[in-house]
Amino acid sequence: MPPCGTTTSLLPVILAGGSGTRLWPLSRKHYAKQYLSLDGTTTMLQETVARIGTLPCTSPFVICNEETRFLAAEQMRQIGQDKALILLEPAGRNTAPAIALAALEAVSKGSNPVLLVMPADHKINDADAFAAAVGSALPLALKDQLVTFGITPSRPETGYGYIRRGAAVPDSHAFKVDAFVEKPDLATAEAYIAKGGHYWNSGIFLFRAGRYLAELESFRPDILTACRAAYAGKESDLHFLRFDEAAFLACPEESIDYAVMEKTSASVVVPLDAGWSDIGSWAALWDASDKNSDGNCEIGDVLSLNGSGNYINAGSRLVAAVGLTDMVVVETKDTVFVAPKDRVAEIKGLIAQMTAQDRPELDHHREVYRPWGKYDCIDIGERYQVKRITVNPGAKLSVQKHHHRAEHWIVVRGCARVTRGDETILLAENQSTYIPLGEIHALENPGKIPLELIEVQSGSYLGEDDIVRFEDKYGRS
DSSP, X not given: OXXXXXXXXXXXXXXXXXXXXXXXXXXXXXXXXXXXXXXXXXXXXXXXXXXXXXXXXXXXXXXXXXXXXXXXXXXXXXXXXXXXXXXXXXXXXXXXXXXXXXXXXXTTTSOOOEEEEEETTOXXXXXXXXXXXXXXXXXXXXXXXXXXXXXXXXXXXXXXXXXXXXXXXXXXXXXXXXXXXOOOOHHHHHHHHXXXXXXXXXXXXXXXXXXXXXXXXXXXXXXXXXXXXXHHTOEEETTEEEOOHHHHHTSOOOOHIIIIITTOSOEEEEEEOSOEEOOOSHHHHXXXXXXXXXXXXXXXXXXXXXXXXXXXXXXXXXXXXXXXXXXXXXXXXXXXXXXXXXXXXXHHHHHHHHHHTTOGGGTOOSEEEXXXXXXXXXXXXXXXXXXXXXXXXXXXXXXXXXXXXXXXXXXXXXXEEEEETTEEEEEOTTOEEEEOTTOOEEEEOOSSSOEEEEEEEEXXXXXXXXXXXXXXXXXXX
């Protein structure tokens, strides 16, 4: 915790823009692991916010992309973080430019806050130890040091970069950074452990926004120039802050480590021993998860007999297993993935095959989130599609029409206000309506509970891009 008498507030900057595939089929391009509930309760993004609950923090910044903006906003709303500002990267340019955009916004009102930069897809088991480490680092950040947090290694790990510490910083728990080291081979990693003084690189940082921008200007002025140009063209939209796309696309792609931390003389490392993991594979997730007496991590409706050391995740139905040892089994509404735990890295080959086949399972889950709620594609065939649609209380879909399909709506729960051409009608449970092809229409939930309905689409083309919007409260075109 901060030292006695300190009232400095931290501005959390949560990096939530990645789209990993190592945890496929749960993690997908437009539903990456930071938005997943890997323990069956809160999501990784929500856990990232929760672990700073005892620190003196202002409303966070969340950095993500256009495709996941409403998912991020909904997950923040669910935990009472409605005031969180969501910064939308026009494209992925790694961490140095993303943090620069956040820092520019942070200093735009004339202040110079301390930023606590955290990836949204890491797991930390000991939130108290994390808060204590941040609190001990705060005086250094207030003295214009750039703090990174080094994870105390528990094993010789070849999948992480390392930080080699230098001299101790007086009156602190920190050390000067001697060097950032690339991912080592096993022999080198074992030597690091035996020698000591090496930490895993967590990707978590603490520094003043202005100091980061000054260091970026010294070492990578090209990045800062592009980010300033993108920021100059910013536009606010609901909870979102957009930046000039053309200017940002001209920005070089670079990590904060390469752009600043490896070059500055002001970098220090604070050791962190808090049960950290970047959950970079199914095996790592099993290792970081709670297990039963057989060493199995079982999530969802799972029945397991005479098995041990397994990770079994049942997302939508019963998964029954007999005699499995050290296996990964992941079931979702549209996919089942099975692999020995020591061969999960070979998922790269599956991803390559699916990419070549342009498989939709790489991009989206069957259940898709929208700003107004979500839909689940229950069934699809030639010239028809069936969806289960959930509309949040007070939410409204865009006023729209379709060129290639008609729609039937049947309300199964709640109340629907339907605009159909020039008329507006209210539908209660068990009532239905028909939207002809080409008819301008809209759907709204005027009630206090979620509206659930079944939509049956029929026509020659059923793609999501067959929508002509006339009015949309969420700013979609």
